[in-house]
Amino acid sequence: MTASATDRINLSAPWIDERDEELVLEVLRSGWLSLGPAGPRFEALLADAVGAPYAAAVSSGTAGLHLCMRLAGVGPGDEVITSSYSFVASANCAIYEGATPVFADIDPLTYNLDPAAVEAAITPRTKALVAVDIFGYPAEYDELIAICERHGLALIEDSCEALGAQYKGRPLGSHGHPAVWAFYPNKQMTTGEGGAVTTASEEQHELLVSLRNQGRLETSSWLQHGRLGYNYRLDDISAALGIGQVEKLDRILEARGQVAQRYNELLVGVDVEPPLADDADHVRSWFVYVVKLPAGVDRDGVMARLSDQGVASAPYLPSIHLQSYMRERFGFSEGMLPVSEDCSARTMALPFHARLEPSDQERVVDALRNALA
Numbered sequence: 001m002t003a004s005a006t007d008r009i010n011l012s013a014p015w016i017d018e019r020d021e022e023l024v025l026e027v028l029r030s031g032w033l034s035l036g037p038a039g040p041r042f043e044a045l046l047a048d049a050v051g052a053p054y055a056a057a058v059s060s061g062t063a064g065l066h067l068c069m070r071l072a073g074v075g076p077g078d079e080v081i082t083s084s085y086s087f088v089a090s091a092n093c094a095i096y097e098g099a100t101p102v103f104a105d106i107d108p109l110t111y112n113l114d115p116a117a118v119e120a121a122i123t124p125r126t127k128a129l130v131a132v133d134i135f136g137y138p139a140e141y142d143e144l145i146a147i148c149e150r151h152g153l154a155l156i157e158d159s160c161e162a163l164g165a166q167y168k169g170r171p172l173g174s175h176g177h178p179a180v181w182a183f184y185p186n187k188q189m190t191t192g193e194g195g196a197v198t199t200a201s202e203e204q205h206e207l208l209v210s211l212r213n214q215g216r217l218e219t220s221s222w223l224q225h226g227r228l229g230y231n232y233r234l235d236d237i238s239a240a241l242g243i244g245q246v247e248k249l250d251r252i253l254e255a256r257g258q259v260a261q262r263y264n265e266l267l268v269g270v271d272v273e274p275p276l277a278d279d280a281d282h283v284r285s286w287f288v289y290v291v292k293l294p295a296g297v298d299r300d301g302v303m304a305r306l307s308d309q310g311v312a313s314a315p316y317l318p319s320i321h322l323q324s325y326m327r328e329r330f331g332f333s334e335g336m337l338p339v340s341e342d343c344s345a346r347t348m349a350l351p352f353h354a355r356l357e358p359s360d361q362e363r364v365v366d367a368l369r370n371a372l373a
């Protein structure tokens with residue numbers, strides 16, 4: 001069925017095909033719905049795709065970030081530095097362990113953490129850094145790794161939006177530190193809900209496998225628990241979908257790249273700042289297509305006018321430190337992070353997914369032009 005000129009254009013859509021359906025049906029028919037063979041198969045494919053020795057599938061990206069706080073030994077009284085221009089889970093994971101999130105400001109072009117701001121935010125209580133590859137654009141790892149080494153901090157990579165991205169010629173996930181992935185249906189690939197942590201350390205991997213499975217030890221029976229753990233397992237139905245998705249990941253990423261390229265071309269002459277282009281060190285994996293509006297433009301008005309024309313959009317991303325629960329709990333307020341706050345006020349996601357039709361993209365850009373006029 002082809003879309004009519006008046007159909008609503010949604011923000012995102014997963015790419016599910018017959019192979020995915022077959023793989024999920026296989027699991028359903030096997031009756032082995034959890035802790036079966038699909039999990040390890042999915043993990044092996046994912047590890048291979050990101051160039052990491054180990055992958056532990058978990059129930060969400062948030063769960064993966066939380067487990068990484070346990071890996072880093074984060075606890076009450078500690079501080080964890082991260083970006084405010086991210087999804088709340090990047091900071092919530094620290095709070096789950098009784099630590100305080102500390103936000104460093106970002107670079108206005110990459111929207112990722114500014115390494116100098118990270119270094120300036122370090123105190124004797126800083127335990128870890130959660131670096132985010134926002135919108136699939138790799139953060140500045142050489143500098144961030146050096147800072148973490150200098151100050152004895154654990155580095156966790158929130159690569160939930162960046163599956164397939166590359167930093168300095170190597171895929172994210174292959175740089176040694178733990179990296180967290182997320183597979184909610186708006187992501188490059190999906191397992192419904194789901195996530196994973198990849199790492200180069202066997203010891204970290206064993207701990208992750210235990211923590212996600214209620215703290216069971218490799219040697220323990222089902223009702224023996226060696227440590228405080230969680231039920232953060234990924235079920236086999238989700239893992240089976242993940243297998244189908246990783247199998248076609250290259251095609252998905254290529255299609256998303258083409259959709260982004262079309263937007264880049266269509267937006268020439270429209271008064272918005274397009275996403276930063278790749279360079280020799282940074283190859284983005286396209287997660288969302290976010291534009292920055294000129295200062296002073298009424299973004300809510302633009303979004304309302306897009307909606308009137310059947311085009312979805314979203315105010316990506318609000319600054320985490322200004323969320324109501326963060327203000328109440330930590331006393332954060334406006335003015336703390338000028339760059340992050342300015343980006344939060346001006347950036348906006350347009351409809352974006354692997355199979356967005358060129359004609360729909362033209363409609364989106366026409367609608368945006370009208371909305372800005």
Ligand SMILES: Cc1ncc(COP(=O)(O)O)c(C=O)c1O
Binds near residue numbers: 182
């Ligand atoms: C940057 C970032 N971190 C963490 C997460 C959390 O992933 P999940 O929704 O699977 O818990 C997301 C997902 O939206 C994300 O975009």
